[in-house]
Amino acid sequence: MSKQAKAVVLLSGGLDSATVLAMAREQGFACYALSFRYGQRHAVELQAAERVARALGAVEHRVAELDLRVFGGSALTSEMAVPKHEAVEEIGGGIPVTYVPARNTIFLSFALAYAEVLGAFDVFLGVNALDYSGYPDCRPEYIRAFEEMARLATKAGVEQEQRLRIHAPLIEMTKAQIIRRGLELGVDYGLTSSCYDPGEGGEACGHCDSCLLRAKGFAELGERDPVRG
Amino acid sequence: MSKQAKAVVLLSGGLDSATVLAMAREQGFACYALSFRYGQRHAVELQAAERVARALGAVEHRVAELDLRVFGGSALTSEMAVPKHEAVEEIGGGIPVTYVPARNTIFLSFALAYAEVLGAFDVFLGVNALDYSGYPDCRPEYIRAFEEMARLATKAGVEQEQRLRIHAPLIEMTKAQIIRRGLELGVDYGLTSSCYDPGEGGEACGHCDSCLLRAKGFAELGERDPVRG
Numbered sequence: 001m002s003k004q005a006k007a008v009v010l011l012s013g014g015l016d017s018a019t020v021l022a023m024a025r026e027q028g029f030a031c032y033a034l035s036f037r038y039g040q041r042h043a044v045e046l047q048a049a050e051r052v053a054r055a056l057g058a059v060e061h062r063v064a065e066l067d068l069r070v071f072g073g074s075a076l077t078s079e080m081a082v083p084k085h086e087a088v089e090e091i092g093g094g095i096p097v098t099y100v101p102a103r104n105t106i107f108l109s110f111a112l113a114y115a116e117v118l119g120a121f122d123v124f125l126g127v128n129a130l131d132y133s134g135y136p137d138c139r140p141e142y143i144r145a146f147e148e149m150a151r152l153a154t155k156a157g158v159e160q161e162q163r164l165r166i167h168a169p170l171i172e173m174t175k176a177q178i179i180r181r182g183l184e185l186g187v188d189y190g191l192t193s194s195c196y197d198p199g200e201g202g203e204a205c206g207h208c209d210s211c212l213l214r215a216k217g218f219a220e221l222g223e224r225d226p227v228r229g
Numbered sequence: 230m231s232k233q234a235k236a237v238v239l240l241s242g243g244l245d246s247a248t249v250l251a252m253a254r255e256q257g258f259a260c261y262a263l264s265f266r267y268g269q270r271h272a273v274e275l276q277a278a279e280r281v282a283r284a285l286g287a288v289e290h291r292v293a294e295l296d297l298r299v300f301g302g303s304a305l306t307s308e309m310a311v312p313k314h315e316a317v318e319e320i321g322g323g324i325p326v327t328y329v330p331a332r333n334t335i336f337l338s339f340a341l342a343y344a345e346v347l348g349a350f351d352v353f354l355g356v357n358a359l360d361y362s363g364y365p366d367c368r369p370e371y372i373r374a375f376e377e378m379a380r381l382a383t384k385a386g387v388e389q390e391q392r393l394r395i396h397a398p399l400i401e402m403t404k405a406q407i408i409r410r411g412l413e414l415g416v417d418y419g420l421t422s423s424c425y426d427p428g429e430g431g432e433a434c435g436h437c438d439s440c441l442l443r444a445k446g447f448a449e450l451g452e453r454d455p456v457r458g
Contacts, residue, residue, distance in 0.1 A: 062299055062300075063299075064295070064296060064299045065294065065295065065296045065299070066293070066294065066295035066296070067293060067294045067295070068342065070291055070292075070293045070294070070343075071291075071342050071343050071346045101341070101342040101345040101346055101383075102338055102339075102341040102342035102345060102382060102383065103342075104382070105338040105341055105342075105378070105379070105382045106335070106338040106339060106342065108338075109331055109334040109335040109337075109338040110331070110335060112330070112331040112334055113297065113300050113330040113331035113332075113334075113335065114299075114300050114330075116330040116331060117300045117330055136381065136382055136383055137381075137382045137383075139381070141381055142378070142381040142382055145374075145377050145378040145380075145381045145382075146378050146382075148374050148377070148378070149334070149371070149374040149375050149377070149378045150334070151374075152365065152366075152368070152370055152371040152374045153331060153333070153334045153365055153366045153371055153374075153375075154330075154331070154365055154366075
């Protein structure tokens with residue numbers, strides 16, 4: 001690209017979004033990373049997001065403040081216990097209690113605002129329909145519906161018929177495939193933090209859904225997870 | 230209704246949303262009011278929202294914190310000057326600088342989260358397509374697109390095919406019609422605050438777009454605006 005196009009990349013500090021940032025950069029975008037301080041109990045992920053944004057050359061990294069605790073309703077933002085298991089096979093079906101009501105919709109709405117201010121028309125999001133099939137807002141039909149709504153919501157969509165494109169490049173990938181792609185692109189997974197319920201020092205619990213899926217991904221690939229030592 | 234249905238009502242503290250709250254109550258809903266502290270310079274409207282919620286019998290009134298200043302881009306959340314005019318005819322066409330990028334999308338996303346936690350399927354919103362034709366996210370096609378996205382985003386939409394309905398009862402009304410309806414329903418407009426750029430004591434400037442449209446509405450109706458004395 002002669003004039004580098006801008007993209008907003010939603011960056012949680014976890015493994016998936018770090019990989020997405022690397023993929024967006026690989027595609028030639030100037031990346032503007034966006035994270036949220038939303039009352040999550042695993043706020044250590046924001047430090048991880050900052051490390052990842054720097055390491056992967058984001059032009060800018062903004063942290064938006066918003067308080068999703070105002071409504072409760074999820075184990076990630078309330079006193080409800082985060083479910084723990086011994087093995088990945090024990091993870092239940094249906095929508096898990098770690099689901100935060102409307103979280104992706106809220107995050108994408110902020111990305112839409114940021115994109116509109118930047119003059120960007122691309123947003124990258126690390127959702128995954130395989131590992132997180134229980135989350136309604138991780139499915140392709142949801143992403144398409146958000147794009148259509150966004151087209152009608154914005155100055156650019158209305159005045160220039162310029163469509164916002166939401167890229168969800170991981171949506172059909174397994175965790176092992178995601179990690180392989182990230183390693184090819186030079187992602188240092190030692191900088192990331194995936195745990196839903198980390199200890200005081202930020203160490204992963206090893207037994208929440210997110211830790212188990214991550215461990216399974218590294219194991220399938222025969223790679224060592226740098227955060228597990 | 231035997232078991233009273235719940236509705237989330239977005240309440241800014243202005244004239245329009247106060248009228249909408251009265252209309253939702255009139256329709257028999259148990260109303261859960263939702264306001265935002267989003268970095269607006271006219272934060273006095275939150276005090277107005279609290280007064281209005283109480284006066285119109287909202288079951289609950291929550292104020293969500295979120296910082297839209299993180300992106301800038303609007304006269305309502307930055308140091309940019311709020312445009313002032315002598316008369317309503319001077320208000321320009323196109324999208325005004327008081328437009329906040331993606332604001333309605335962000336607000337509706339929060340309403341969606343609140344509705345999901347409450348088990349509510351109705352959201353009331355005071356947007357108006359006549360006075361605010363310059364705002365892309367005040368048009369009926371935008372509202373319909375948001376509903377479709379919301380259906381795909383939520384547990385209830387996916388599991389029970391229960392659709393969220395977004396009510397925008399003011400969308401085709403003039404300001405005078407809105408005020409007439411509110412007065413019929415007993416709204417005390419003396420409790421509301423519409424100004425984009427109020428003085429230290431909360432007094433309306435009288436010259437921003439919002440003040441001028443409000444004054445015109447009361448004038449057309451031959452009514453006195455209680456906040457203008």
